[in-house]
Amino acid sequence: MTRSKRIHTWLKITVVLLIIGVFALSALSFFFPKKRLSTEYSNGKETFTLEIINQGQVIEAEEKAIPVEVMRVQLSSTPDVVYLPSIIEANVDAMLSAEKGGRIVEIHVDRGDTVSKKQLLLQVDDRVWQANLKQASVAEENAARDFERIEKLIRSGAASQSDVDQADKFRIQTASVAEEARISIEQCQVKSPIDGVINDRFVEIGEYVQPGTPLFQVIDRATVRVVLQVPEKDVYAVKPGNRMRFTIAPLPDHSFEGEVTFVAAQADSRNNAFRTEITVDNRDGLLRPGMIAQVEFNRGTQENMVSLPMSAVLPSKGDHIVYVAKNDQAVRRRVQIEKLSAQNALISAGLEEGDQVIIEGNRKLTDGQHIIIIDMESSVQ
Structure with missing residues (x-):
């Protein structure tokens, strides 16, 4: 083949x-x-x-359809309340310094002690001034007697007016020397200028101090000031006499209140804000200088706002989104958050009246996902 x-x-x-x-x-x-x-x-x-x-x-x-829970949106007016950070200051914060030089011979108080006005805190050695006072007092008494004697002589013609004038001048001089010695003795005694608390002490007994040496810091805690910086756009909303509330972190459930007593006439050049002071009665001692407070500041009202539970809002590439139920599908919406709290987010843009916002089951969703509504809560505002 x-x-x-x-x-x-x-x-x-x-x-x-x-x-x-x-x-x-x-x-x-x-x-x-x-x-x-x-x-x-x-x-x-x-x-x-x-x-x-x-x-x-x-x-x-x-x-298969994802089960979700939704809330219907209802736009409303919301109080525009912000919380401004502030610091608590003592109403009086006195730094006491030595007026006379010398050795410290007595210290009567320590840090944390409560003191009253004019209470003796510290004694500087005043023996030299005591000796000067004795000498000046003797001279003052002698000059006074001489003046009286010469006044009698002038009536009888035994002394001239010039003798009287000279005796009067010497009397005044000796009195001034004696008064200076008395003042110096008083200045050797350091007394509290206020009712308050010794916050710090800078010297020890036996030290030699010069005039101007810091001795004590005394603060008045019975009344404190809450100091905050009010932004330029809000300065007209706060005036002296207004009552404002605030809280502190150690007592978050306790609200304090005080009166605005000062609003700066000029803005701080560093932050363009206005220093504002709130005076607060602190006789219970709960507020301490240096504490941080959050002052409740009411700006008025905001229109067309929506308050959503935090579970409804999801982060997405630097933005915030929610899912809205529409025609049995999850529709992705980008929203603008005006303010956040522990439980809620205040939305100012991105939602419309009647929208059904998905508040549960949203973390499983993608845009266009088929859904089924299993529960609808009360309308959200």
Whole structure:
């Protein structure tokens, strides 16, 4: 058999085998139809129903609806309240310094002691001034007697007016020297200028001090000042006489109140804000200088605002989003947050009256996700 005949024979055999194979597959399909299996699986976020043919190929995946809870939006006016940080200061903060130089011979108080006005705190050695006072007092008495004697002599013509004037001048001089000695003795005694507390003491007994040496810091805690910086845009909303409330971190459930007693006439060049002081009665001693306070500042009202639970708001690439239920789908909306609190977010833009905001089940959603509403809470404002 020639080579060309052999090739022709193999081609015929191949064609016949192909035809037989096609008929065989058709018969198998007729007598053994493909079986379709149905199952469900979850990827951790959504649940899917799959239909699988007997060869293992996925031919259909049907997404199931995600159950969600929603709240209907109702726009409303909301009080525009902000909290401004502030610091508490003592109403009187006195730094006491030595007026006379000398050695400290007595210290009667220490840090934390409560003192009253004019109470003796410290004694500087005053023996030199005591000696000067004795000498000046004797001279003062002698000068006074001489003046009286010369006044009597002038009536009898035994003394001139010039003698009287000179005696009077000497009397005044000796009295001044004696008074200076008395003042110096008083200045050796350091007394409290106020009712208050010794916040600090800077010297020890036996030290030698010069005039101007710091001795004590005395503060008045019975009345304190809450000092805050009011922004330029809000300065006209606060005036002396206004009552303002504030809180402190150690007592978050306790609200304090005081009266605005000072608003700066000029803004601070560093922050363009106006120093404002609130005077507060602190006889119970709860407020301490140096504490940070949060002052409640009411700016008025804000229109068309929505308050949402924090669970409804999700972060997304630097923005904030919510999901709105529409036509059985979750629609992604970017919103603008005006203010945040521990439980709520105040929304100023991105939502409309009547929107159904998804508040539960939203963390599983994507834009356009099929949803089913299982609960609707009261309208949110």
